[in-house]
Each structure stands twice: as structure tokens, then as C-alpha cells.
Amino acid sequence: MDRSPIRPRPEVLTTPPVMHGAFDFSELERLGVQPEGVLDFSVNSNPYGPSPLVREAIARTPPDRYPDRECLSLRRALAEHLSLTPDRIMMGNGTAGLLWLVAFAFVRRGDRALILGPTFGEYGRCAGLMGAQVREIRGRAGDGFRVDVRAVEAALASSPIRLAFICNPNNPTGTTLAPDLIAHWADRHPETLFVVDEAYIRFCPALDSLAGAGISNVLVLRSMTKDYALAGLRLGYAVGCADVIGALVRARPPWSVNALAQAAGVAALRDEAYLRDTLARIRAAGPELVAGLRGIGLRVIPSEVHYFLVEVGDGARFRGKLLRRGIQVRDCASFGLPACVRIATRRPEENRRLLQAAREVWNEG
Numbered sequence: 001m002d003r004s005p006i007r008p009r010p011e012v013l014t015t016p017p018v019m020h021g022a023f024d025f026s027e028l029e030r031l032g033v034q035p036e037g038v039l040d041f042s043v044n045s046n047p048y049g050p051s052p053l054v055r056e057a058i059a060r061t062p063p064d065r066y067p068d069r070e071c072l073s074l075r076r077a078l079a080e081h082l083s084l085t086p087d088r089i090m091m092g093n094g095t096a097g098l099l100w101l102v103a104f105a106f107v108r109r110g111d112r113a114l115i116l117g118p119t120f121g122e123y124g125r126c127a128g129l130m131g132a133q134v135r136e137i138r139g140r141a142g143d144g145f146r147v148d149v150r151a152v153e154a155a156l157a158s159s160p161i162r163l164a165f166i167c168n169p170n171n172p173t174g175t176t177l178a179p180d181l182i183a184h185w186a187d188r189h190p191e192t193l194f195v196v197d198e199a200y201i202r203f204c205p206a207l208d209s210l211a212g213a214g215i216s217n218v219l220v221l222r223s224m225t226k227d228y229a230l231a232g233l234r235l236g237y238a239v240g241c242a243d244v245i246g247a248l249v250r251a252r253p254p255w256s257v258n259a260l261a262q263a264a265g266v267a268a269l270r271d272e273a274y275l276r277d278t279l280a281r282i283r284a285a286g287p288e289l290v291a292g293l294r295g296i297g298l299r300v301i302p303s304e305v306h307y308f309l310v311e312v313g314d315g316a317r318f319r320g321k322l323l324r325r326g327i328q329v330r331d332c333a334s335f336g337l338p339a340c341v342r343i344a345t346r347r348p349e350e351n352r353r354l355l356q357a358a359r360e361v362w363n364e365g
């Protein structure tokens with residue numbers, strides 16, 4: 001047995017790992033399945049891929065030059081896009097990288113952090129790794145997983161909370177919270193930094209963003225890997241007041257956003273027409289997919305975005321059987337929902353392939 005005296009911080013050993021969607025390449029290797037042959041419904045990204053302008057921009061970017069540490073061009077382009085000033089924006093290596101940075105910069109050991117479950121696993125993990133006591137307030141299935149507003153208000157009032165993570169729209173449930181309510185909580189609790197993860201907001205046109213609200217204790221995180229389909233490049237950004245952004249800038253690692261991602265981000269923002277068109281297609285394809293699943297006899301839990309939970313009895317088993325047929329969905333056991341899988345709408349012809357495979361698997365029992 002390894003008796004090395006070199007030990008990590010205790011939290012590194014006690015914080016559980018988090019599962020995610022997307023391919024597990026060792027699993028595919030074990031099953032003898034080629035990744036190219038699998039349709040991935042387990043990630044919630046734009047299935048049409050990035051704008052053609054993105055590929056051209058990547059091809060023009062020299063890989064041997066260090067990237068701009070401050071991401072000036074991209075921040076300026078985003079500032080214009082969001083009608084903000086660039087000093088309110090910080091780029092990161094995906095939203096996931098920004099979440100870790102927020103925890104690194106703001107959590108002191110023993111601080112309290114609040115999460116509204118079931119939700120994206122990295123909130124609890126990044127806060128836990130920094131030594132926070134993480135409390136989860138869970139929505140109930142019988143309530144459509146809506147946030148228990150009273151329970152949240154009681155938790156905020158009972159003891160100081162350093163970070164409150166709010167995923168809006170929420171992953172995996174597709175529920176939303178009124179931005180006015182979050183703003184109200186932020187006003188009542190100036191000691192808490194509300195980290196509002198709007199990774200999926202462009203998939204939910206009815207939901208207003210808090211990015212432009214200018215609330216000093218609200219930090220908005222946005223991903224460019226979902227709507228702009230840049231998951232492989234890793235790109236996200238934070239919008240907040242100058243003090244909070246300034247703290248993140250001081251704490252970040254150097255060159256954390258690579259040159260290809262920066263060039264891709266600028267190009268993607270230039271092609272808003274492509275984004276609008278593809279998002280509209282995804283929205284239009286959703287009802288047929290949901291109706292098809294219901295037609296098979298599956299219970300689909302209503303959602304306000306393009307991904308949704310489906311009750312299948314044994315999520316892991318259902319996922320495994322679909323994977324052998326070249327279709328991947330998200331088993332939701334890690335969200336505490338072992339009876340569910342999460343499915344994201346893809347292109348109409350791909351959705352029909354999923355329906356065909358799901359029907360076979362469901363009828364097999």
C-alpha cells in the first residue's frame with residue numbers, strides 16, 4: 001500500500017466525483033463502439049455545429065503564438081453584443097472553468113454554499129473542493145422540480161451564505177426561475193454572491209438574462225459551448241460588477257483561453273443569423289420528439305428548453321441498451337434521478353433515429 005506522506009487537502013479526497021454527459025471514450029472502447037457512429041443526445045449543445053465562419057477563423061489562427069491573456073477582441077465583441085463595457089466581462093475556459101475559479105477566488109473553508117437541486121454537479125463539487133459546506137434544496141418531482149422558493153428564502157435568512165448557485169434554465173430539469181426573484185434575493189442578501197449560470201439561456205427565448213442588470217452581488221456565467229457549438233474549444237464568460245470581475249482576473253491562471261477558442265468566439269458572434277436560424281430549428285423539432293416519446297408510452301417531464309427528463313424505469317439500463325444501438329442519452333442517476341434519462345433535441349432526422357431505437361428498447365422491456 002502507498003504510504004506516501006504527501007497528502008492532498010482533505011477536501012480533495014472527500015469531495016465525490018461528478019458525472020457528465022458526452023462520450024466516455026473508455027466505455028465506447030470497451031463496447032467496441034466507434035464514437036463517430038454514435039448520435040449524442042446526452043449533451044445539450046447545438047446539433048447543427050458552429051457557423052462556417054468559425055471554421056474559417058480557426059484555420060487562420062496560428063497555433064504557435066501565445067493567446068491574448070485578456071481576450072481583448074473577444075471581450076470587445078461580446079461587450080457590443082451585450083451592450084456592456086468590456087471591463088464587466090471575463091472570458092474563461094468554458095463555464096466549468098469559471099465555476100472553479102469563482103470557488104477558488106471566493107470560498108473560505110467552512111463557508112456555506114447553496115445549490116438548488118437537482119442541478120449541474122460542478123456547483124457542489126467546486127465549492128466542496130474549496131472547503132465549503134454545501135447545502136442542497138431540492139425541487140420535488142411531484143412539483144415538476146420547481147424551486148421551493150420558501151425553503152430557499154429560509155436558507156438564505158438562516159445563516160450567511162457565501163455563494164448561491166442558480167442554474168437558469170436549470171440542468172437537467174429545464175425549469176426556470178424569474179430573474180426578478182433572483183434580483184430580489186440578491187437585494188435582500190448583499191453578503192451572498194449569486195452565481196447565475198445562464199449556459200442555456202439562448203435556448204429559452206422567453207427568459208430574460210441578468211447579465212445587463214448590473215447587480216453587484218450577481219455574477220452571470222454564460223457558455224459559448226452550447227448555443228454556438230464550441231464544446232471542443234472550451235469557451236465561456238462571466239459578467240459581473242468590476243470588483244467581482246477584478247477578483248476573478250487576479251485569481252485566474254494565465255492564458256486560460258486558447259487562441260483558437262478566442263478566434264472562434266469572435267467569428268461566432270459575427271454570425272448571429274446562423275445562431276438564430278439553428279436555434280429556431282431546434283425549437284421547431286422539439287414537439288415532434290416529445291410527442292414521439294409519449295407515443296411510445298414514456299413519461300416526458302415538461303421543460304422550458306430543448307432538453308428534458310424522461311422516466312424510463314431504470315435509466316442506466318435504458319441508456320446502455322440505446323448505446324449499443326449507436327444512440328447516447330444521459331443517465332440521470334448522478335442527479336439523484338435513477339429512473340430518468342435526459343434527452344436533448346437534435347435535428348429532425350436524428351430525433352427519428354432516437355425514437356426508433358427507444359421504441360425497440362422500451363418494447364424489449
Ligand SMILES: Cc1ncc(COP(=O)(O)O)c(C=O)c1O
Pocket residue numbers: 093094095096097120167170171197199222223224225226231234235236
Ligand atoms: C448548467 C451547465 N453549466 C455549465 C456547463 C459547462 O459548460 P462549458 O462547456 O461552458 O464548460 C454545463 C455543461 O454541461 C452545464 O450543463
